[in-house]
Amino acid sequence: MSELGRYQPLSYFQLMEISLRELLVEKGVVSETQIEATVEDMRARGPERGARVVAHAWTDAAYKRRLLENGTAACEELGLDVPALRLVVVENTAEAHNVIVCTLCSCYPRMLLGLPPDWYKSRNYRSRVVREPRAVLAEFGTVIPESVRIRVHDSTADMRYMVLPMRPAGTEGWDEQRLAELVTRDSMIGVALPKAP
Amino acid sequence: MAVEALFRPGDRVRVMRAYPLGHVRTPYYIRGHDGVIERLCGSFPNPEELAQMRSGLPAQPLYRVRFRQNEVWPDYRGRPDDVVEVEIFQHWLEKG
Numbered sequence: 001m002s003e004l005g006r007y008q009p010l011s012y013f014q015l016m017e018i019s020l021r022e023l024l025v026e027k028g029v030v031s032e033t034q035i036e037a038t039v040e041d042m043r044a045r046g047p048e049r050g051a052r053v054v055a056h057a058w059t060d061a062a063y064k065r066r067l068l069e070n071g072t073a074a075c076e077e078l079g080l081d082v083p084a085l086r087l088v089v090v091e092n093t094a095e096a097h098n099v100i101v102c103t104l105c106s107c108y109p110r111m112l113l114g115l116p117p118d119w120y121k122s123r124n125y126r127s128r129v130v131r132e133p134r135a136v137l138a139e140f141g142t143v144i145p146e147s148v149r150i151r152v153h154d155s156t157a158d159m160r161y162m163v164l165p166m167r168p169a170g171t172e173g174w175d176e177q178r179l180a181e182l183v184t185r186d187s188m189i190g191v192a193l194p195k196a197p
Numbered sequence: 198m199a200v201e202a203l204f205r206p207g208d209r210v211r212v213m214r215a216y217p218l219g220h221v222r223t224p225y226y227i228r229g230h231d232g233v234i235e236r237l238c239g240s241f242p243n244p245e246e247l248a249q250m251r252s253g254l255p256a257q258p259l260y261r262v263r264f265r266q267n268e269v270w271p272d273y274r275g276r277p278d279d280v281v282e283v284e285i286f287q288h289w290l291e292k293g
Contacts, residue, residue: 086238086239088238088261103224103226104222104224130226130281131226131270131273132273132274132275133266133275133279134274134275135274146276149276149278149279149280150266150275150276150279150280151279151280151281151282152266152279152280152281152282153281153282154224154227154281154282154283154284155284156222156223156224156283156284156285157222157238157241157244157259157284157285157286158238158239158241158259158284159238159259159261159284
């Protein structure tokens with residue numbers, strides 16, 4: 001915190017971002033107000049959107065089938081606007097555990113989970129989870145038993161991925177809202193399990 | 198305007214071992230490896246062309262391809278049926 005208030009020169013990429021933004025505004029391509037509104041909109045999105053989808057799938061088997069078949073359409077069904085999101089939902093079962101990464105950059109289902117955590121964008125996570133997923137998951141405190149196979153999904157192109165975690169035992173009869181509180185961001189990336197009831 | 202999809206789910210494919218410059222969405226680690234088509238995702242403008250300010254058309258079919266981890270990484274530690282699934286454009290695939 002001793003750095004607070006001290007002058008920090010802008011980095012190359014910060015300068016490039018400001019220059020490009022100011023040019024776009026100056027040339028009338030976008031307005032400051034539009035940029036501000038988009039930034040606010042992205043900030044307002046959080047993992048509770050994804051959690052709502054998961055909780056609904058846990059309580060409605062027909063919806064779950066539709067979600068696994070066409071993630072985007074199933075989100076729209078719940079009134080979630082997911083522009084530009086081609087969503088593939090992958091289901092965790094007693095036999096298979098799924099985990100998501102983008103090894104090339106930081107593709108992430110922002111429309112459902114909000115902004116990605118810093119570790120998701122780190123070179124460490126991106127290069128290791130694809131090569132030694134069991135070791136990386138263990139570092140997150142998620143030990144996958146030998147009896148369960150692992151599917152790593154590398155979102156290299158136009159699709160975005162979300163994990164449908166397994167519904168925790170002991171939640172029989174819970175309503176969707178209560179269930180959604182167990183669904184964490186990390187459980188939808190696949191590096192963790194939902195909270196225990 | 199899209200290129201015809203040549204592969205179907207279950208088909209064996211091999212990722213081309215090529216190293217062109219530019220904005221390529223095929224990760225290095227998967228080039229040259231054998232996999233199986235998991236699904237066709239649809240057709241999308243070619244990102245390598247888009248990055249050059251061209252139209253990217255005709256659109257290229259995009260697949261999810263499933264690879265066995267122990268085939269991709271010879272020293273892989275895990276189950277023999279652990280997999281990695283990667284999105285790959287058709288022009289990077291040949292019959293396996």
